[in-house]
Amino acid sequence: MDTQRIIGADIIMAFDECTPYPCDYNYAKRSLDMTHRWLKRCCDRFDSTEPLYGYEQTLFPIVQGSVYKDLRIKSAEVIASFNREGNAIGGLSVGEPAEEMYAMTEVVNSILPEDKPRYLMGVGTPVNILENIALGVDMFDCVMPTRNARNGMLFTRNGIINIKNEKWKDDFSPIDAESDLLADRVYSKAYLRHLIKSQEILGAQIASLHNLHFYLWLVKQAREKIVEGTFYDWKEKMVKILDQRL
């Protein structure tokens, strides 16, 4: 806690053990109990210290329990009982099938309070994000849009592009002609392919910019559809498209 006080982020996370996948039941159970004891220590420390830079910080606890429904239920109940201002779900997106991830999110979200933000840590692909929004998750993070960008994987509204593929070699069309991102309209697929293949720094920059812009566009669209009342049909349509390999 003191470390995160010094770094000074607005939202800071409890210290937990994120179990690997696969993880045997007994290990997951013992780990979970320790994570809950650690949470008590985190809260005690956090509540007895002041922020260092004059603005408020908020502590989110983390639900664990691997892919075991009973452990997830128990953890969500313990985490909810701490009554912090927001809650997180950890230990998912660590190699388990997507269906197991969704099943865990669903059961945990049925217990975590509705009036507090829910943060699903380390998730995920564009489809994972939309499916988990549909299950009541509010916040996501993932290295995928930036890490995969540096390897030439582009996430787009029409599906996934591996820009290193031969087929983009002489495709001089823009990365995304409909995008409101200047770089998407200015640079062609063939040019970006050349930059990534040549390991040029600009290639990593353009691809990272593209992917992050797309991720932020996606969640903004989701938000607008929720407000409009058309989210579910839009989501069903999008998840069929976003996983396609172009």
Next chain:
Amino acid sequence: MKFTLQAKDKLSKARAGVIETAHGKIETPIFMPVGTAGTVKAVHQHELVNDIQAQIILGNTYHLYLRPGLEVLQKAGGLHKFNGWERPILTDSGGYQVYSLTEVRKIKEEGVTFRSHIDGSKHLFTPENDHGHPANHWRRHHHGL
């Protein structure tokens, strides 16, 4: 921090809301770009703000603790001042990287002992991190446990 729900989807559990922090508002659902070592790799802050329109970014405690270290971050006045990002930031606890990046580690009730993936030096992360005044933290961990 304040969270306000604004809308709920009828056919799913999806919801739209606003989180208010000391560094501004976050409209949810939101994706948070990962700024591992205080930088979202290969992306300028002005691109994050103007092009990507990121509302909050992540920092990784494990990486920031090892480099540049807490002494520098505290002298800077925190990560916002250090990297010039004026919007909200979220940091993880460092646990995840300890489990995924370090080979030598021991998990005990007290906390986790590990060796830095950068120089092999030995460190301890606990829920409290640390046991004294925050300013002592860096010295304590860099001069043996």
